[in-house]
Amino acid sequence: MRRFFPSLSSLESYTRSLKTLPKADTCQHCLKNDQWVSHGYVYKRGASRFNEITGKRILCSARYGRTGCGHTRRLYLDHCIPHCHYSLGVVVAFIQCLIRGQSVENAYFEVVNPSAMDARHAWRWMNRLNRQLGYFRSTLKSSFTTALNAFSVQSRRRQILLPTLASLLSRQKRTYSIQSVFQSPLF
Numbered sequence: 767m768r769r770f771f772p773s774l775s776s777l778e779s780y781t782r783s784l785k786t787l788p789k790a791d792t793c794q795h796c797l798k799n800d801q802w803v804s805h806g807y808v809y810k811r812g813a814s815r816f817n818e819i820t821g822k823r824i825l826c827s828a829r830y831g832r833t834g835c836g837h838t839r840r841l842y843l844d845h846c847i848p849h850c851h852y853s854l855g856v857v858v859a860f861i862q863c864l865i866r867g868q869s870v871e872n873a874y875f876e877v878v879n880p881s882a883m884d885a886r887h888a889w890r891w892m893n894r895l896n897r898q899l900g901y902f903r904s905t906l907k908s909s910f911t912t913a914l915n916a917f918s919v920q921s922r923r924r925q926i927l928l929p930t931l932a933s934l935l936s937r938q939k940r941t942y943s944i945q946s947v948f949q950s951p952l953f
């Protein structure tokens with residue numbers, strides 16, 4: 767089922783056509799694909815008065831004659847990583863700092879608000895990226911060509927992770943569409 771959308775208009779056009787979704791867009795709980803109803807926007811609480819829209823919810827409805835199961839599903843705009851306070855752009859900037867050879871801590875401090883400085887988060891991001899390594903490499907398949915020795919980092923794990931991420935990012939027409947291209951969260 768589609769989960770990531772490149773723009774608010776593409777997300778809205780999807781939730782306007784919930785009655786005619788393809789067979790593949792079934793509810794993972796009850797396997798029906800024709801009981802979805804739009805269930806409102808999801809916002810990120812920002813510093814400004816206006817909260818930013820990060821996605822929409824749809825409901826597999828069991829009310830008003832519908833026979834769904836009542837589960838909701840969250841659909842995301844591309845720039846929003848599920849369960850991550852920072853946007854995709856911030857995490858991609860972090861990855862680009864690592865690719866340029868910065869340490870994990872320095873890369874993190876460069877991209878986040880100084881008041882939020884806590885290097886433990888940087889290592890959480892690294893763990894989440896490392897857990898995705900197998901998936902990243904499977905999406906690249908045989909086109910994986912970036913030279914491993916181009917990355918002179920000391921961590922063995924990062925010697926594999928960073929070239930993989932560099933290849934993945936370089937293959938996107940728009941870096942920030944990576945989640946809707948693969949229909950999978952960055953991490």
Ligand SMILES: [Zn+2]
Pocket residue numbers: 793794795796797798826834835836837
């Ligand atoms: Zn359902």
